[in-house]
Amino acid sequence: MSYIGRFAPSPSGPLHFGSLVAALGSYFQAKAKNGKWLVRIEDLDPPREMPGASELILKTLEAYQLHWDGDVVYQSQRHDLYQSQIDTWLKSGQAYYCQCTRKQIKDSGGFYTGTCRDRHLSDSGNNAIRLKMTAPVYQFDDQKHGLLEIPASLADEDFIIKRRDGLYAYNLAVVLDDIEQGVTEVVRGADLIEPTGRQISLYKMLSKQPVSYLHLPLALGDNGQKLSKQNHAPAIDNSNPKPALLDAMRFLGFEIAKDIEQLDISEIIAWGVKTWQLQQLPDSTEITPRFSNSSL
Incomplete structure (x- = not known):
């Protein structure tokens, strides 16, 4: 079976450092396996949504040269x-x-x-x-x-x-969508480890083969809380994406030499795909990132 991964943000605000980590991890894992990378907007909860956030999220992915395959799926239409x-x-x-x-x-x-x-x-x-x-x-x-x-x-x-x-x-919703879209592996933050059990249960109750799961380290703020929209994590910069991109890749275990830092965003992403391996990921499920520059 060919690999199909996905990134599925909720439009409750712009992407922050923690969501960039999840996007990059899922993208690198999919592309390193010569697979497809889908984007799904999980707009299930209108009271929590920020007007214009869906469009802003897609523009941010484009700014970071994370190009998705196929059409964007919106849960509100399903x-x-x-x-x-x-x-x-x-x-x-x-x-x-x-x-x-x-x-x-x-x-x-x-x-x-x-x-x-x-x-x-x-x-x-x-x-x-x-x-x-x-x-x-x-x-x-x-x-x-x-x-x-x-x-x-x-x-x-x-x-x-x-x-x-x-x-x-x-x-x-997430399980029915993953089944319908043919997703083979879910790569996401470690804050979603506990819901994974329920989602595997749903696969079994639907008589479907569960996908495989990879949970990435969770980025924490200095106060020990996860970087999230609810905790007012600052948005990443679309106009100058390289600092946040490099910091997020280092967070995922990449060792980035000076000559790689000088490349264009698309070239850095391509290098990341070629060098990505699961062994480089930190063993911890929670990490407080140390930013090397003004990435936020």
């Missing part, structure tokens, strides 16, 4: 796919309506204990939809980190596939 699978599971009894609130779940220990599983609730217009977990995954093999464990309380949980506000859940 609701019929998600709803069709949910309807199938509701009909079979694999999914069910749940009226439990976050407060109730927090009060019961922080994990959903199946309160509504056998209550046969109808759609009141204010209920979430949960999936009966019949194929829990307690561990999986990561391409860099080896066998990773998933807490049993998380693996066993009947998780939400459609929120009570009517929005589709990330775990469901």
